[in-house]
Amino acid sequence: MTRRPDSRTGTTVPIEATAVRPGRRAVLVVILAGLFAVAGAATASAHGGEETTVGYVLAQQALGHLAHDTSAAGIEVAMEKVDDALETSDNAGVDIAKVQQARAALEANQVTRAQELLAQAISAAVAALPPATGMSTGTRTIEPELAGRPDAPAPSWILAIASLALLLGGSYLAYRYRPADTPAQLRRRLAQPADRDAQASREETP
């Protein structure tokens, strides 16, 4: 078997251990072929899709934008959606008069009023929706973001103190149950017998 020199140990090792075998080359070819197939599929089908023309969905989109961003930029995007909702012919279940009032409220920077009006404008449409299937959102009302904990501070303090106690207690136990030696100590410890053996070997050599 062909061998190559190993600079670290000063010995030789079989070349077979590092060379790419034909079987492994085949695995690599299969993996690369799979990647190219995926890449081809991605390139071929990465297109399509269009904006909705359904009136109540456009109004919901306006509400969605306002729920996340009530700045001037958010209001501007919401207004575009409201305009689309007013222009579309597919406005079953949508109270157009209320959508127009919502637009006026947005122009006057009355975001909360606009949200109320838009919700009222599509209430009939969302009430008539069938049970949600597939990717349907099933969204009936859009409430603003909710904070992740109730307002009452007392339980929070108790839970925080209990958590801190667990953190400290667990850390103490983990420290107490730590290994007897650090890796550096283990290295020194494992080196000692070898050193002793080497020394004994030197002493025995005439």
Added chain:
Amino acid sequence: MSTLRADPAISTSPNTAATRPWWRRALDVVDDRLGITALTYPVPEHANNIAWSLGGITAAALVLLVVTGILLTQFYAPVPEEANASVRHIVTHEWGMWFVRGVHFWAAQAMYVTAALHLLRVFLTGSYKRPREGNWLIGVAMFGLVIFALFTGTVLKWDQEGYEALGHNVEVANLLGGGGLWFSPDFANRVSILIRLYSAHVVLIPGLIVVLFTLHALLVKRHRISPHPSLTADDESTDAPAAEPVEPFTHHLRRISALGLALLGALGLLAVTFPPPVGPAPVEGIEVTKPMWPFWWMFTLENWIGLSGILYGGGALFTILVALPFIDRNPHRAWRHRRVAMTIASAIVAAIIVLTILMAFTTAKTHLGM
């Protein structure tokens, strides 16, 4: 010769049976029937280091997720019309459940971080090399499942962020053609995809993780704890040096339990300090949110090259992880002797960090349906 540091809590010596306290005698009775002392098999001392305990900490996070998850499922309604409202109800009306939800939220991210660090440690110490290639693949599969669990958990709260994440996933599945069929709403068009993802989140994914974890642990036992490259004179060795002291495996479990307690405390503090909010109910056709931070690097790629960036980025990472033990034939385990592998890994980790940071400074862009 290895020296075993005995576990004083577990001793079955018959000479001392009469003087042993009642609770130890009771443990003996249980042990006679369940064989618990089989867990006292020796493992090398370095196995109790934090770096070698990362897999155990990941398992501790999984336990926390299962317990808090079971509590949350008692109040969660997995139908689109009710899902967002039920999460709001959990936060505002069910006593203490906002805290349970917070711990669940942070434990999921802790599990992702510790699993990633565990994977990195295994890579750095060459522990994926012969004869542990199979166990590496099981670990990579579990890491994929952890990411899938994070994704499905994001969707379940059924707010705009979760819905947009789902939208991206469905579009990426469409790019895969038949390969992504399960993610397509057409797969079962009379059922909401939320219900199918809920079943995946609470049954399929944790079930697969538990099965793979069992295999993972059995293979660790079969191949023994991998050697610490800096402790062996020959860094091509597959086992820890015979001279390294050993401890009972129960010591490893004891330390992981202590670290698990500390983890629970840290997660509790995070849940109190940074409780996860509940976003507005979703609306189709808009993109106004960012995904969770573990997905940011892929979404920067998406901003650059479109939806296929998610597919290319995620696919490339997992292809490299799966192929690693078959491509890397360098027999050395110490990082100093693995320059090519270390250079490539450093480049990948640096790229993921940079792409993640870039996403932090960009705004959400519209890609769905484009």
